[in-house]
Amino acid sequence: MTRRILAPVVLGAASVLALAGCAGASPSAQSSTDAPDTITVVASTDVYGSIAEAVGGDFVDVQSIITSPTQDPHEYEASAQDQLTLKNAGLIIENGAGYDAFMESLREASGSTAPVITAVEFNHDYPGAEDHDHEETPAPGESADTHDHAEGDGHDHIDGFNEHVWYDPHTVEHVAEDIAEHLGELAPDHAADFTANAEAFVEQIAGLEDSLGEIEATDAGAKVFVTEPVPVYLVEAAGLDNATPNEFSEAVEEGQDVPPATLLESLQLIDSGEVKVMIVNPQTGGAETTQVEDEAKAKNIPVIEFTETLPEGQTYISWMQSNIMALSDALTA
Template structure:
């Protein structure tokens, strides 16, 4: 597969050629099997859709590797074709995966679109799930943490949103979708219970987060993020951390109040490495979080593993 970057116009042209190949019989694309075609921007949302839809859906997750950064990902013509043929598209939104919006625009797809950030009660205006207005929930909002898959409450609502869309697309299968969604939501409630247990024991404990990726989960555990905002913002944007901000961060770690340092396993830089080195030198546990679902995990097993890692670090 080519690694060259394609503009929206180029993607549209490439998609037209692929579609023409399908029409002429020159493509190996499978005929319609009656299942609902779902495209997810990342495998996090793809796995949730698979869990709810089961054998009634075909799910394509565009980003499946930790080596791919959704912020800067450049999709292929095959990704464009998948969106063009989709019945349902699930994106994160909030400026996290803007490539999806480009694919939707270029393809002219009539697919239903679910935007995960809109299920967050911290989204401006509150959680809003009506996508009838079209273009909303896509742009980055200053001060909003778009990494909502780490927010169990938002994900429980998203699960029901996915089920609702699938039911609209296939009403005869409503019972199957509802049963699966309810079972998954109950498991997410179990995650919230585990986080409440951590909060009961560790509420107010200080933690340092090099990026805001896991913040929803840490806040649900009652932990207090003491990271200088300028540090996390710079790392997330791929910018250099100002020397004064780095010095302030190092002094925080030397102060003895920070219980755990959390880092993004998929990105980093010299300043992050300095923070990790200082944490290890000071005997502070370092825990890694990822942005995509690890291989051989479900969303639930992944979150359970993350919560266990938080607890193990706090117990040290």
């Protein structure tokens, strides 16, 4: 079974010396007199990188730390090159809530003072989210860590909270708007472009929500089994019922063995004929997920895959639309 253990950032002495040799002011502190042609945006995964590209357009250079659909962000082990990448950031985008904890370690190691957007803080279920100030931005040269964050600080895993917020269209809307606001402060001459791009992106999100509404109109209340919580926000937005025993999906997410009684309960649920679709995450799994997946296929229950990062050649919008279409097709199969 894949173990979802957050690995620390390990930097060799030679790497640290090499980074120390990069003299001069950090590019994070971009002054009005020597502002670059593009703003370097560093995202923890290509999911947020794609959103930043949509908002920033030609005025940003987006670098995503994790781009492989086979890489589990929970287990990612950052490198010296990642540290240098973050050191050069003008804006940083992370998920938060322990999902990409390596970003916090990288910020501390690199000494970056770039403003940080933490996506979970825009989710309505996040503790203290109502207190989050979407307009808060560190002053030039000031570390983002000196600002107050919502309860939980966006970094630690929170029991009972689903950190996979990029599957929640409403959260992504706010993230896009905040990216535009931050970019506009870093490059005021292009603020109107960033705002227009964000508005166009939000319109596309509205299209996704319309598609989810169509599923709800025909299949509201249909039971879905998810091997872990990755797609739950999208499932709920479609008006579907996540029937998975909590102990099952939580164990898989944490890289632990599913308790035998929970596995039995899950298999009985699948055998009951109540489950209409199963959604699996191909980036994680183990013997228990294989067992329930095999059981679903034996019962002719459609099994579809939702990943945590972008498939090759996809944008955030095209990827989510593909997921929604796959869900809709599965429900009518």
